[in-house]
Amino acid sequence: MARWGCDRCGFVAWTSDRTSMREVTGAHLLAHHSEAVTRSDFRTTWDCPYCATAKTAYDTDGAVAEFKTHLHEHVADLIEEGAHVGDRVSWDGTVQVAAPVNSADADALRAHFHAGGDLVIAVTANPERTVRLLHEELDAWPRRTVVVSTEAYPFETAPDLDFSEIPIEVVELDPRLGPDEVGETVSRIIDANRVAGDAISLEVSVFHEIVRSFDLRTACDFVRMLSARLDGEGGVLQLYVDADADPNVSTVLNFLDDEIDLKIAAEDGRFVRRG
Ligand SMILES: [Zn+2]
Ligand SMILES: [Zn+2]
Structure with a gap:
Protein backbone atom coordinates (compact mmCIF):
# COMPACT_ATOMS: atom_id res chain seq x y z
CA MET A 1 0.00 0.00 0.00
CA ILE A 79 4.31 9.22 -0.07
CA GLU A 80 5.89 5.86 0.67
CA GLU A 81 5.09 2.75 -1.32
CA GLY A 82 5.11 -0.87 -0.21
CA ALA A 83 3.93 0.14 3.26
CA HIS A 84 2.01 -2.07 5.69
CA VAL A 85 -0.06 -0.75 8.61
CA GLY A 86 1.86 -3.19 10.86
CA ASP A 87 5.08 -1.28 10.09
CA ARG A 88 3.64 1.63 12.08
CA VAL A 89 4.12 -0.48 15.25
CA SER A 90 7.20 -2.29 13.85
CA TRP A 91 5.14 -5.51 13.77
CA ASP A 92 5.25 -5.58 17.55
CA GLY A 93 2.27 -3.96 19.22
CA THR A 94 -1.45 -3.77 19.85
CA VAL A 95 -3.80 -2.26 17.30
CA GLN A 96 -7.41 -1.31 17.91
CA VAL A 97 -9.41 -1.80 14.73
CA ALA A 98 -12.39 0.52 15.01
CA ALA A 99 -15.13 -1.06 12.90
CA PRO A 100 -18.22 -3.20 13.40
CA VAL A 101 -16.80 -6.71 13.94
CA ASN A 102 -18.78 -8.28 11.07
CA SER A 103 -18.28 -5.52 8.52
CA ALA A 104 -16.51 -5.19 5.20
CA ASP A 105 -14.28 -2.54 6.81
CA ALA A 106 -13.12 -4.97 9.51
CA ASP A 107 -12.60 -7.67 6.86
CA ALA A 108 -10.42 -5.31 4.82
CA LEU A 109 -8.13 -4.82 7.83
CA ARG A 110 -8.16 -8.54 8.70
CA ALA A 111 -7.08 -9.40 5.17
CA HIS A 112 -4.41 -6.68 5.26
CA PHE A 113 -2.89 -7.80 8.58
CA HIS A 114 -3.12 -11.52 7.87
CA ALA A 115 -1.53 -11.05 4.44
CA GLY A 116 1.50 -9.64 6.30
CA GLY A 117 1.66 -12.50 8.82
CA ASP A 118 3.48 -15.82 8.61
CA LEU A 119 1.66 -17.31 11.59
CA VAL A 120 -1.97 -16.17 11.63
CA ILE A 121 -4.11 -16.83 14.69
CA ALA A 122 -7.74 -15.71 14.63
CA VAL A 123 -9.97 -15.86 17.71
CA THR A 124 -13.43 -15.48 16.25
CA ALA A 125 -17.07 -16.37 16.75
CA ASN A 126 -17.35 -16.98 13.02
CA PRO A 127 -14.62 -19.37 11.84
CA GLU A 128 -16.09 -19.82 8.37
CA ARG A 129 -16.05 -16.07 7.70
CA THR A 130 -12.35 -15.92 8.57
CA VAL A 131 -11.41 -18.95 6.48
CA ARG A 132 -13.34 -17.66 3.44
CA LEU A 133 -11.84 -14.21 3.79
CA LEU A 134 -8.30 -15.60 3.77
CA HIS A 135 -9.12 -17.90 0.88
CA GLU A 136 -10.68 -15.16 -1.23
CA GLU A 137 -8.59 -12.09 -0.40
CA LEU A 138 -5.04 -13.33 0.09
CA ASP A 139 -2.73 -14.08 -2.83
CA ALA A 140 -1.41 -17.06 -0.91
CA TRP A 141 -2.16 -18.76 2.40
CA PRO A 142 0.06 -17.67 5.31
CA ARG A 143 2.69 -20.24 6.31
CA ARG A 144 0.39 -21.40 9.12
CA THR A 145 -3.15 -20.39 10.12
CA VAL A 146 -4.94 -21.41 13.32
CA VAL A 147 -8.57 -20.39 13.81
CA VAL A 148 -9.80 -20.52 17.42
CA SER A 149 -13.55 -20.49 18.00
CA THR A 150 -16.30 -21.65 20.29
CA GLU A 151 -18.30 -22.28 17.13
CA ALA A 152 -17.64 -25.35 15.01
CA TYR A 153 -16.49 -24.91 11.44
CA PRO A 154 -19.44 -26.04 9.26
CA PHE A 155 -17.57 -28.72 7.32
CA GLU A 156 -20.81 -30.35 6.17
CA THR A 157 -22.45 -27.24 4.75
CA ALA A 158 -19.24 -25.72 3.37
CA PRO A 159 -17.44 -28.63 1.73
CA ASP A 160 -15.90 -26.64 -1.12
CA LEU A 161 -12.70 -25.78 0.76
CA ASP A 162 -10.35 -28.74 0.99
CA PHE A 163 -8.64 -28.40 4.37
CA SER A 164 -6.11 -31.09 3.48
CA GLU A 165 -4.78 -28.71 0.81
CA ILE A 166 -4.24 -25.65 2.99
CA PRO A 167 -1.98 -25.09 6.03
CA ILE A 168 -4.79 -24.48 8.50
CA GLU A 169 -6.06 -25.84 11.77
CA VAL A 170 -9.39 -25.06 13.44
CA VAL A 171 -9.39 -25.28 17.24
CA GLU A 172 -12.87 -25.56 18.74
CA LEU A 173 -13.13 -24.28 22.30
CA ASP A 174 -15.66 -25.15 24.96
CA PRO A 175 -17.96 -22.07 25.16
CA ARG A 176 -17.79 -22.24 28.97
CA LEU A 177 -14.10 -21.34 28.95
CA GLY A 178 -13.11 -17.89 30.19
CA PRO A 179 -10.66 -15.37 28.71
CA ASP A 180 -7.80 -16.85 30.75
CA GLU A 181 -8.18 -20.25 29.10
CA VAL A 182 -8.61 -18.64 25.67
CA GLY A 183 -5.40 -16.69 26.24
CA GLU A 184 -3.55 -19.80 27.38
CA THR A 185 -4.77 -21.66 24.28
CA VAL A 186 -3.41 -18.88 22.06
CA SER A 187 -0.11 -18.94 23.94
CA ARG A 188 0.20 -22.70 23.42
CA ILE A 189 -0.65 -22.28 19.72
CA ILE A 190 2.26 -19.84 19.44
CA ASP A 191 4.58 -22.33 21.19
CA ALA A 192 3.51 -25.14 18.89
CA ASN A 193 3.48 -23.28 15.58
CA ARG A 194 5.92 -20.40 15.58
CA VAL A 195 9.19 -20.75 13.74
CA ALA A 196 12.04 -18.26 14.01
CA GLY A 197 11.45 -15.09 12.03
CA ASP A 198 7.68 -15.49 11.84
CA ALA A 199 5.57 -12.35 11.98
CA ILE A 200 2.49 -13.21 14.03
CA SER A 201 -0.87 -11.72 13.09
CA LEU A 202 -3.21 -12.33 16.03
CA GLU A 203 -6.84 -11.33 15.53
CA VAL A 204 -9.23 -11.05 18.47
CA SER A 205 -12.78 -10.62 17.17
CA VAL A 206 -14.53 -11.76 20.37
CA PHE A 207 -13.76 -8.80 22.63
CA HIS A 208 -17.41 -7.68 22.74
CA GLU A 209 -18.40 -11.12 24.03
CA ILE A 210 -15.62 -11.05 26.65
CA VAL A 211 -16.67 -7.61 27.90
CA ARG A 212 -20.31 -8.72 28.01
CA SER A 213 -19.58 -11.87 30.05
CA PHE A 214 -16.70 -10.89 32.34
CA ASP A 215 -15.69 -8.01 34.57
CA LEU A 216 -13.54 -5.10 33.52
CA ARG A 217 -10.37 -6.40 35.15
CA THR A 218 -10.65 -9.80 33.45
CA ALA A 219 -11.19 -8.16 30.05
CA CYS A 220 -8.21 -5.82 30.56
CA ASP A 221 -5.96 -8.63 31.84
CA PHE A 222 -6.80 -10.69 28.77
CA VAL A 223 -5.49 -7.98 26.45
CA ARG A 224 -2.48 -7.15 28.64
CA MET A 225 -1.40 -10.77 28.87
CA LEU A 226 -1.83 -11.44 25.15
CA SER A 227 0.10 -8.30 24.40
CA ALA A 228 2.86 -9.34 26.85
CA ARG A 229 2.93 -12.80 25.26
CA LEU A 230 3.60 -11.25 21.84
CA ASP A 231 6.32 -8.92 23.18
CA GLY A 232 9.55 -9.90 21.59
CA GLU A 233 7.95 -12.61 19.44
CA GLY A 234 7.30 -10.11 16.67
CA GLY A 235 3.57 -9.88 16.32
CA VAL A 236 0.60 -7.57 15.96
CA LEU A 237 -2.38 -8.11 18.23
CA GLN A 238 -5.53 -6.71 16.61
CA LEU A 239 -8.61 -5.98 18.68
CA TYR A 240 -11.66 -5.73 16.42
CA VAL A 241 -14.05 -3.51 18.35
CA ASP A 242 -16.91 -1.15 17.69
CA ALA A 243 -16.76 1.13 20.73
CA ASP A 244 -19.65 3.23 19.37
CA ALA A 245 -21.95 0.23 19.55
CA ASP A 246 -21.22 -0.70 23.17
CA PRO A 247 -20.46 1.81 25.95
CA ASN A 248 -19.01 -0.97 28.12
CA VAL A 249 -16.45 -1.79 25.44
CA SER A 250 -15.66 1.89 25.20
CA THR A 251 -15.02 2.01 28.99
CA VAL A 252 -12.71 -1.01 28.89
CA LEU A 253 -10.78 0.50 25.98
CA ASN A 254 -10.22 3.65 28.04
CA PHE A 255 -8.51 1.53 30.68
CA LEU A 256 -6.38 -0.07 27.96
CA ASP A 257 -5.29 3.23 26.47
CA ASP A 258 -1.61 2.72 27.44
CA GLU A 259 -1.65 -0.76 25.95
CA ILE A 260 -2.96 0.28 22.53
CA ASP A 261 -0.26 1.51 20.18
CA LEU A 262 -2.45 2.41 17.21
CA LYS A 263 -6.12 2.94 16.47
CA ILE A 264 -7.11 2.39 12.90
CA ALA A 265 -10.28 2.54 10.84
CA ALA A 266 -11.18 1.77 7.25
CA GLU A 267 -12.95 4.36 5.09
CA ASP A 268 -13.79 4.05 1.40
CA GLY A 269 -11.18 1.37 0.78
CA ARG A 270 -8.40 3.19 2.60
CA PHE A 271 -7.11 2.94 6.16
CA VAL A 272 -6.69 5.94 8.44
CA ARG A 273 -5.08 6.41 11.83
CA ARG A 274 -7.55 7.38 14.54
CA GLY A 275 -5.13 7.94 17.40
ZN1 LIG B 1 2.29 25.70 -3.81
ZN1 LIG C 1 -2.93 17.19 9.11
Whole structure:
Protein backbone atom coordinates (compact mmCIF):
# COMPACT_ATOMS: atom_id res chain seq x y z
CA MET A 1 0.00 0.00 0.00
CA ALA A 2 0.94 3.66 -0.24
CA ARG A 3 1.33 5.59 2.99
CA TRP A 4 1.24 9.30 3.77
CA GLY A 5 1.47 11.06 7.14
CA CYS A 6 0.61 14.73 7.62
CA ASP A 7 3.41 16.62 9.36
CA ARG A 8 1.03 19.21 10.83
CA CYS A 9 -1.10 16.72 12.74
CA GLY A 10 -1.06 13.00 13.53
CA PHE A 11 -3.07 12.00 10.49
CA VAL A 12 -1.81 8.95 8.59
CA ALA A 13 -3.51 7.25 5.65
CA TRP A 14 -2.82 4.07 3.73
CA THR A 15 -4.29 3.61 0.25
CA SER A 16 -4.06 0.78 -2.25
CA ASP A 17 -1.67 2.73 -4.46
CA ARG A 18 -0.01 6.10 -4.97
CA THR A 19 -2.69 7.37 -7.37
CA SER A 20 -5.51 6.92 -4.88
CA MET A 21 -3.54 8.93 -2.32
CA ARG A 22 -4.17 12.10 -4.38
CA GLU A 23 -7.69 12.45 -3.03
CA VAL A 24 -6.52 12.03 0.55
CA THR A 25 -3.59 14.45 0.58
CA GLY A 26 -5.33 17.27 -1.30
CA ALA A 27 -8.51 17.17 0.78
CA HIS A 28 -6.58 16.85 4.05
CA LEU A 29 -4.22 19.75 3.34
CA LEU A 30 -7.10 21.88 2.11
CA ALA A 31 -8.77 21.42 5.52
CA HIS A 32 -5.62 22.80 7.18
CA HIS A 33 -5.55 25.76 4.77
CA SER A 34 -9.20 26.57 4.15
CA GLU A 35 -8.44 30.29 4.55
CA ALA A 36 -6.28 30.07 1.42
CA VAL A 37 -9.45 29.85 -0.70
CA THR A 38 -11.48 33.06 -0.94
CA ARG A 39 -14.43 34.15 -3.00
CA SER A 40 -14.86 37.79 -3.97
CA ASP A 41 -15.75 39.76 -7.09
CA PHE A 42 -17.73 36.72 -8.41
CA ARG A 43 -14.51 34.78 -8.67
CA THR A 44 -12.70 32.25 -6.49
CA THR A 45 -9.05 32.67 -5.63
CA TRP A 46 -6.62 30.24 -4.04
CA ASP A 47 -3.29 31.37 -2.72
CA CYS A 48 -0.87 28.54 -1.91
CA PRO A 49 0.60 28.75 1.61
CA TYR A 50 3.69 26.79 0.54
CA CYS A 51 4.76 28.70 -2.56
CA ALA A 52 3.99 31.87 -4.53
CA THR A 53 1.33 30.27 -6.74
CA ALA A 54 -2.14 31.86 -6.78
CA LYS A 55 -5.04 31.36 -9.19
CA THR A 56 -8.36 33.07 -9.77
CA ALA A 57 -11.31 31.50 -11.60
CA TYR A 58 -15.09 31.76 -12.01
CA ASP A 59 -15.55 28.03 -11.55
CA THR A 60 -15.32 27.47 -7.79
CA ASP A 61 -15.37 23.66 -7.92
CA GLY A 62 -12.73 23.65 -10.62
CA ALA A 63 -10.55 26.08 -8.65
CA VAL A 64 -10.79 24.00 -5.48
CA ALA A 65 -9.98 20.80 -7.38
CA GLU A 66 -6.99 22.49 -8.96
CA PHE A 67 -5.81 23.72 -5.54
CA LYS A 68 -6.09 20.19 -4.08
CA THR A 69 -3.98 18.83 -6.92
CA HIS A 70 -1.49 21.62 -6.36
CA LEU A 71 -1.29 20.89 -2.61
CA HIS A 72 -0.83 17.19 -3.39
CA GLU A 73 2.21 17.98 -5.53
CA HIS A 74 3.88 19.60 -2.49
CA VAL A 75 3.79 16.31 -0.55
CA ALA A 76 3.85 13.74 -3.39
CA ASP A 77 7.51 12.91 -2.71
CA LEU A 78 6.67 12.04 0.90
CA ILE A 79 4.31 9.22 -0.07
CA GLU A 80 5.89 5.86 0.67
CA GLU A 81 5.09 2.75 -1.32
CA GLY A 82 5.11 -0.87 -0.21
CA ALA A 83 3.93 0.14 3.26
CA HIS A 84 2.01 -2.07 5.69
CA VAL A 85 -0.06 -0.75 8.61
CA GLY A 86 1.86 -3.19 10.86
CA ASP A 87 5.08 -1.28 10.09
CA ARG A 88 3.64 1.63 12.08
CA VAL A 89 4.12 -0.48 15.25
CA SER A 90 7.20 -2.29 13.85
CA TRP A 91 5.14 -5.51 13.77
CA ASP A 92 5.25 -5.58 17.55
CA GLY A 93 2.27 -3.96 19.22
CA THR A 94 -1.45 -3.77 19.85
CA VAL A 95 -3.80 -2.26 17.30
CA GLN A 96 -7.41 -1.31 17.91
CA VAL A 97 -9.41 -1.80 14.73
CA ALA A 98 -12.39 0.52 15.01
CA ALA A 99 -15.13 -1.06 12.90
CA PRO A 100 -18.22 -3.20 13.40
CA VAL A 101 -16.80 -6.71 13.94
CA ASN A 102 -18.78 -8.28 11.07
CA SER A 103 -18.28 -5.52 8.52
CA ALA A 104 -16.51 -5.19 5.20
CA ASP A 105 -14.28 -2.54 6.81
CA ALA A 106 -13.12 -4.97 9.51
CA ASP A 107 -12.60 -7.67 6.86
CA ALA A 108 -10.42 -5.31 4.82
CA LEU A 109 -8.13 -4.82 7.83
CA ARG A 110 -8.16 -8.54 8.70
CA ALA A 111 -7.08 -9.40 5.17
CA HIS A 112 -4.41 -6.68 5.26
CA PHE A 113 -2.89 -7.80 8.58
CA HIS A 114 -3.12 -11.52 7.87
CA ALA A 115 -1.53 -11.05 4.44
CA GLY A 116 1.50 -9.64 6.30
CA GLY A 117 1.66 -12.50 8.82
CA ASP A 118 3.48 -15.82 8.61
CA LEU A 119 1.66 -17.31 11.59
CA VAL A 120 -1.97 -16.17 11.63
CA ILE A 121 -4.11 -16.83 14.69
CA ALA A 122 -7.74 -15.71 14.63
CA VAL A 123 -9.97 -15.86 17.71
CA THR A 124 -13.43 -15.48 16.25
CA ALA A 125 -17.07 -16.37 16.75
CA ASN A 126 -17.35 -16.98 13.02
CA PRO A 127 -14.62 -19.37 11.84
CA GLU A 128 -16.09 -19.82 8.37
CA ARG A 129 -16.05 -16.07 7.70
CA THR A 130 -12.35 -15.92 8.57
CA VAL A 131 -11.41 -18.95 6.48
CA ARG A 132 -13.34 -17.66 3.44
CA LEU A 133 -11.84 -14.21 3.79
CA LEU A 134 -8.30 -15.60 3.77
CA HIS A 135 -9.12 -17.90 0.88
CA GLU A 136 -10.68 -15.16 -1.23
CA GLU A 137 -8.59 -12.09 -0.40
CA LEU A 138 -5.04 -13.33 0.09
CA ASP A 139 -2.73 -14.08 -2.83
CA ALA A 140 -1.41 -17.06 -0.91
CA TRP A 141 -2.16 -18.76 2.40
CA PRO A 142 0.06 -17.67 5.31
CA ARG A 143 2.69 -20.24 6.31
CA ARG A 144 0.39 -21.40 9.12
CA THR A 145 -3.15 -20.39 10.12
CA VAL A 146 -4.94 -21.41 13.32
CA VAL A 147 -8.57 -20.39 13.81
CA VAL A 148 -9.80 -20.52 17.42
CA SER A 149 -13.55 -20.49 18.00
CA THR A 150 -16.30 -21.65 20.29
CA GLU A 151 -18.30 -22.28 17.13
CA ALA A 152 -17.64 -25.35 15.01
CA TYR A 153 -16.49 -24.91 11.44
CA PRO A 154 -19.44 -26.04 9.26
CA PHE A 155 -17.57 -28.72 7.32
CA GLU A 156 -20.81 -30.35 6.17
CA THR A 157 -22.45 -27.24 4.75
CA ALA A 158 -19.24 -25.72 3.37
CA PRO A 159 -17.44 -28.63 1.73
CA ASP A 160 -15.90 -26.64 -1.12
CA LEU A 161 -12.70 -25.78 0.76
CA ASP A 162 -10.35 -28.74 0.99
CA PHE A 163 -8.64 -28.40 4.37
CA SER A 164 -6.11 -31.09 3.48
CA GLU A 165 -4.78 -28.71 0.81
CA ILE A 166 -4.24 -25.65 2.99
CA PRO A 167 -1.98 -25.09 6.03
CA ILE A 168 -4.79 -24.48 8.50
CA GLU A 169 -6.06 -25.84 11.77
CA VAL A 170 -9.39 -25.06 13.44
CA VAL A 171 -9.39 -25.28 17.24
CA GLU A 172 -12.87 -25.56 18.74
CA LEU A 173 -13.13 -24.28 22.30
CA ASP A 174 -15.66 -25.15 24.96
CA PRO A 175 -17.96 -22.07 25.16
CA ARG A 176 -17.79 -22.24 28.97
CA LEU A 177 -14.10 -21.34 28.95
CA GLY A 178 -13.11 -17.89 30.19
CA PRO A 179 -10.66 -15.37 28.71
CA ASP A 180 -7.80 -16.85 30.75
CA GLU A 181 -8.18 -20.25 29.10
CA VAL A 182 -8.61 -18.64 25.67
CA GLY A 183 -5.40 -16.69 26.24
CA GLU A 184 -3.55 -19.80 27.38
CA THR A 185 -4.77 -21.66 24.28
CA VAL A 186 -3.41 -18.88 22.06
CA SER A 187 -0.11 -18.94 23.94
CA ARG A 188 0.20 -22.70 23.42
CA ILE A 189 -0.65 -22.28 19.72
CA ILE A 190 2.26 -19.84 19.44
CA ASP A 191 4.58 -22.33 21.19
CA ALA A 192 3.51 -25.14 18.89
CA ASN A 193 3.48 -23.28 15.58
CA ARG A 194 5.92 -20.40 15.58
CA VAL A 195 9.19 -20.75 13.74
CA ALA A 196 12.04 -18.26 14.01
CA GLY A 197 11.45 -15.09 12.03
CA ASP A 198 7.68 -15.49 11.84
CA ALA A 199 5.57 -12.35 11.98
CA ILE A 200 2.49 -13.21 14.03
CA SER A 201 -0.87 -11.72 13.09
CA LEU A 202 -3.21 -12.33 16.03
CA GLU A 203 -6.84 -11.33 15.53
CA VAL A 204 -9.23 -11.05 18.47
CA SER A 205 -12.78 -10.62 17.17
CA VAL A 206 -14.53 -11.76 20.37
CA PHE A 207 -13.76 -8.80 22.63
CA HIS A 208 -17.41 -7.68 22.74
CA GLU A 209 -18.40 -11.12 24.03
CA ILE A 210 -15.62 -11.05 26.65
CA VAL A 211 -16.67 -7.61 27.90
CA ARG A 212 -20.31 -8.72 28.01
CA SER A 213 -19.58 -11.87 30.05
CA PHE A 214 -16.70 -10.89 32.34
CA ASP A 215 -15.69 -8.01 34.57
CA LEU A 216 -13.54 -5.10 33.52
CA ARG A 217 -10.37 -6.40 35.15
CA THR A 218 -10.65 -9.80 33.45
CA ALA A 219 -11.19 -8.16 30.05
CA CYS A 220 -8.21 -5.82 30.56
CA ASP A 221 -5.96 -8.63 31.84
CA PHE A 222 -6.80 -10.69 28.77
CA VAL A 223 -5.49 -7.98 26.45
CA ARG A 224 -2.48 -7.15 28.64
CA MET A 225 -1.40 -10.77 28.87
CA LEU A 226 -1.83 -11.44 25.15
CA SER A 227 0.10 -8.30 24.40
CA ALA A 228 2.86 -9.34 26.85
CA ARG A 229 2.93 -12.80 25.26
CA LEU A 230 3.60 -11.25 21.84
CA ASP A 231 6.32 -8.92 23.18
CA GLY A 232 9.55 -9.90 21.59
CA GLU A 233 7.95 -12.61 19.44
CA GLY A 234 7.30 -10.11 16.67
CA GLY A 235 3.57 -9.88 16.32
CA VAL A 236 0.60 -7.57 15.96
CA LEU A 237 -2.38 -8.11 18.23
CA GLN A 238 -5.53 -6.71 16.61
CA LEU A 239 -8.61 -5.98 18.68
CA TYR A 240 -11.66 -5.73 16.42
CA VAL A 241 -14.05 -3.51 18.35
CA ASP A 242 -16.91 -1.15 17.69
CA ALA A 243 -16.76 1.13 20.73
CA ASP A 244 -19.65 3.23 19.37
CA ALA A 245 -21.95 0.23 19.55
CA ASP A 246 -21.22 -0.70 23.17
CA PRO A 247 -20.46 1.81 25.95
CA ASN A 248 -19.01 -0.97 28.12
CA VAL A 249 -16.45 -1.79 25.44
CA SER A 250 -15.66 1.89 25.20
CA THR A 251 -15.02 2.01 28.99
CA VAL A 252 -12.71 -1.01 28.89
CA LEU A 253 -10.78 0.50 25.98
CA ASN A 254 -10.22 3.65 28.04
CA PHE A 255 -8.51 1.53 30.68
CA LEU A 256 -6.38 -0.07 27.96
CA ASP A 257 -5.29 3.23 26.47
CA ASP A 258 -1.61 2.72 27.44
CA GLU A 259 -1.65 -0.76 25.95
CA ILE A 260 -2.96 0.28 22.53
CA ASP A 261 -0.26 1.51 20.18
CA LEU A 262 -2.45 2.41 17.21
CA LYS A 263 -6.12 2.94 16.47
CA ILE A 264 -7.11 2.39 12.90
CA ALA A 265 -10.28 2.54 10.84
CA ALA A 266 -11.18 1.77 7.25
CA GLU A 267 -12.95 4.36 5.09
CA ASP A 268 -13.79 4.05 1.40
CA GLY A 269 -11.18 1.37 0.78
CA ARG A 270 -8.40 3.19 2.60
CA PHE A 271 -7.11 2.94 6.16
CA VAL A 272 -6.69 5.94 8.44
CA ARG A 273 -5.08 6.41 11.83
CA ARG A 274 -7.55 7.38 14.54
CA GLY A 275 -5.13 7.94 17.40
ZN1 LIG B 1 -2.93 17.19 9.11
ZN1 LIG C 1 2.29 25.70 -3.81
